[in-house]
Amino acid sequence: MTRIGLSTVSVYPESTAHAFGYARTIGYDAVEVMVGVDALSQQTAAVAQLSEHHEMPVSAVHAPCLLFTQRVWGTEPWGKLERSAEMAHAVGAATVVVHPPFRWQRDYAATFVEGIAKLEATTGLAFAVENMYPWRASSRRGMQMYLPHWDPSTEDYANTTIDLSHAAIAKDDVVAMAQRLGSRLRHIHLTDGTDSAKDEHLVPGRGTTGADRFLRHLAASGFDGEIVLEINTRKASSKQSREADLRESLEFAREHFRP
Template sequence: MAPLIGLSTASVYPESTAHAFGYAASLGYDAVEVMVGIDALSQQTSAVQQLAEHHEMPICAIHAPCLLFTQRVWGTEPWGKLERSAEMAAEVGADVVVVHPPFRWQRDYARDFVNGIAALEESTGIAFAVENMYPWRASSRRGMEMYLPGWDPSLENYANTTIDLSHAAIAGSDVVDMAERLGDRLRHIHLTDGSGSAKDEHLVPGRGEARAADLLRWLSARNFTGHVVLEINTRRASDRAERLADLEESLAFAREHLAVTTP
């Protein structure tokens, strides 16, 4: 089976979750990943389910609200957020929850994060795919470690993981090497790109230096059956047509290098 090629609702910001489903359906994406964020609609399971049914667009993953700007979405208790994300995933038919490692200041949450994620997977039947992050840095100088137990999930005993290519570019991580280290624990991809700057750029894949094409070919050669989700930044698009073109180019890139036939 070929991997599903999905669209993250974050890819259309500042347009809404509803717009993301419309773009995904019109362009021929296979699925959608819902970023639970400040868009109130993204926080409502019933609304998300209605969008999926209306557009006949499956939901492959839920991204838990663990970004800095979503710290108060669904309350402030981090384990409660993950439980609620799993509940949404189960109700809408998604089999993955994407989660970031804790920030350093979330010491109680971080203390038993690895074992806690394993316990959640066992109790919910949902894969919690922990995403690679990066050291924070203001320039090309050495960065600050802002995540516990660490930003590289290949160094921890997670059963399921996510590789984000923009994050890898900031960290100076080779994504194919990381994929090799993760092996069968690699469940989910955030397909994007980065130039290696200190910014989390989320470029259209192929416009940066993160070896996006090489990773997709690596996945194809190993019959990867997880999700490949486009998570790009289109905030600077001048209009809807430019955003649409970036989303279309991203899908074509994924299909080309995964050798997936266009329907």
């Protein structure tokens, strides 16, 4: 059965520990751990303890492959993925979420597709490659900053992730992307965005991606992977305001995803 999970990055600048607390209080089914600058997120034992304490399973580990996590767990990209797999095994997660390489990581990019397949074979985990977007400073045409491509449907990955905020920047229709990916779509970062160059990560329903239509499509097509809310609550004026956004996001997901 598809679970509705919460990404720990959704509560930033609060900590990974707070994310588990919010997830339990509000009623999420699971947590996705974003390995980032929060020291707790980098410690497998701490994540396992949080999961046990809050009785909240970990659905996925998001590898530290963002710009601001380039030095988390070292700078060697394959080493980061191997450590992410080790954490996933230790905490009972079946999925590692990973971004495609940046264009300046040419050696990494040259063997990325084959390397991901090899990691899946050796670890038994799904490495769900996430859609990214062209970088653009305005509404003009963007620059390709990811290799082999920002759109995972262009490559032969066995497992993929759709992030709705990223699709908004790329001006891609999320239902069409899901149709291109078919059964290879295993993971969702549910959020929202508008026709902006910024990675907004809005509460679903507050943007223009058609998040409700997308969820209905997933339900109708028999999607049985993980749905994870990954929203930006940095501007929340209080814990109560942050909790309200997290609760609204969960209610939106459950209203529109009805298998």
